[in-house]
Amino acid sequence: GLDSIGMAPAEPNVEVSEAFGADRNEMKVELGLGAYRTEDLQPYVLNVVKKAEKLMLERGENKEYLPIEGLGAFNKATAELLFGADNAVIQQQRVATVQGISGTGSLRLAAALIHSHFPTSQILISSPTWGNHKNILNDAGVAWSEYRYYDPLTVALDFQGMISDIKAAPEGCFVLLHGCAHNPTGIDPTPAQWQIIADVIEEKKHIPLFDVVYQGYASGSVEADASSVRLFAARGMELLVAQSYSKNMGLYAERIGAINVVCSSPDSAQRVKSQLKRLARGMYSNPPVHGARIVTNIVGNSDLFSEWEEELRMMAGRIKSVRKKLYECLSAKDKSGKDWSFFVKHIGMYSYAGLNEAQRERMRKKWHVYMTKDGRMALTGVSQAKCEYLADAFIDSYHN
Numbered sequence: 001g002l003d004s005i006g007m008a009p010a011e012p013n014v015e016v017s018e019a020f021g022a023d024r025n026e027m028k029v030e031l032g033l034g035a036y037r038t039e040d041l042q043p044y045v046l047n048v049v050k051k052a053e054k055l056m057l058e059r060g061e062n063k064e065y066l067p068i069e070g071l072g073a074f075n076k077a078t079a080e081l082l083f084g085a086d087n088a089v090i091q092q093q094r095v096a097t098v099q100g101i102s103g104t105g106s107l108r109l110a111a112a113l114i115h116s117h118f119p120t121s122q123i124l125i126s127s128p129t130w131g132n133h134k135n136i137l138n139d140a141g142v143a144w145s146e147y148r149y150y151d152p153l154t155v156a157l158d159f160q161g162m163i164s165d166i167k168a169a170p171e172g173c174f175v176l177l178h179g180c181a182h183n184p185t186g187i188d189p190t191p192a193q194w195q196i197i198a199d200v201i202e203e204k205k206h207i208p209l210f211d212v213v214y215q216g217y218a219s220g221s222v223e224a225d226a227s228s229v230r231l232f233a234a235r236g237m238e239l240l241v242a243q244s245y246s247k248n249m250g251l252y253a254e255r256i257g258a259i260n261v262v263c264s265s266p267d268s269a270q271r272v273k274s275q276l277k278r279l280a281r282g283m284y285s286n287p288p289v290h291g292a293r294i295v296t297n298i299v300g301n302s303d304l305f306s307e308w309e310e311e312l313r314m315m316a317g318r319i320k321s322v323r324k325k326l327y328e329c330l331s332a333k334d335k336s337g338k339d340w341s342f343f344v345k346h347i348g349m350y351s352y353a354g355l356n357e358a359q360r361e362r363m364r365k366k367w368h369v370y371m372t373k374d375g376r377m378a379l380t381g382v383s384q385a386k387c388e389y390l391a392d393a394f395i396d397s398y399h400n
């Protein structure tokens, strides 16, 4: 009976936030976060989101079901934001876009599509990657293997390792790539490296699946953060792109995102879209409307869009300024000559600091600084005011 069901493993992030919550020390720092925080370390609702919601109330829109593929105006707006409205893939109607349950649900749809149409294919994922990628792929029955990505010695990209692992895989794999602001490392390929990655993927007839969660939130520019995806699209390659508005619009709990599949012809795109809808129907019938309307109002209105870009620059700018301050404190205080510059080289809200388990334990026990077990740090949990203290904690824990 049901009594035979055992306990599922605990979600690692939950342990961190519980331990942080129970810590009564006032100097404590939470680096296990999955969300943006203001300089006062409080949650943030974008002004532009409040404006869009006000518009929605005024219009008195109803709550009837959306079509299976989601809100049509949202699907158009989200694909245009990703690729650029004048992109050939849009102009030629080669993109199948279906609204998804945020990034996770959109990736789940992509995985379901891979499972049903390429049952023997495997997907290559970076080592490390966002922890949930493995859950999503396992649950969908998609086999995965890892390519090298992070080099602990340099705290930077193991580019040679990445390229040779993607080359060594059998032809026709899927390759999961983080569009920008790699989670958990904060390490992205350079534009020149992206070209080489695209060369190898093309040569091997692999199909990329991009995970794009931080468009605009990494660099502050929606164009710059989409450049990896656009580079692949410009080559005429087939590709899949999952999008999320959790971070870049702060719509975490609205669960709004999309899966975009770039096909070789409009006809192929229509067939793919019909299959995505078929899969969505069986999983959740049709997606929620509230977040879709918010995004459509912002992306589709030039005034709100420019205001959103301003708020993106503000959020990305705060993270960058914390990175800079932390690096300055570390270099001023650490007399050992250790190079802490990876903090300013990494991009987005996460960084891997290359700490081992004992060092992380010391950060937690002695300094009340909490990070996930894999050593990922969310810089959104840091303010200018905390940088001095955090630098002391790092130096003490690193050298002892």
Ligand code: PMP
Binding pocket: 034, 101, 102, 103, 104, 105, 130, 178, 183, 211, 213, 243, 244, 245, 246, 252, 257
């Ligand atoms: N992919 C990556 C790399 C992420 O960091 C996240 C959010 N932490 C997601 C996907 C999905 O988030 P959501 O389902 O909230 O859009």
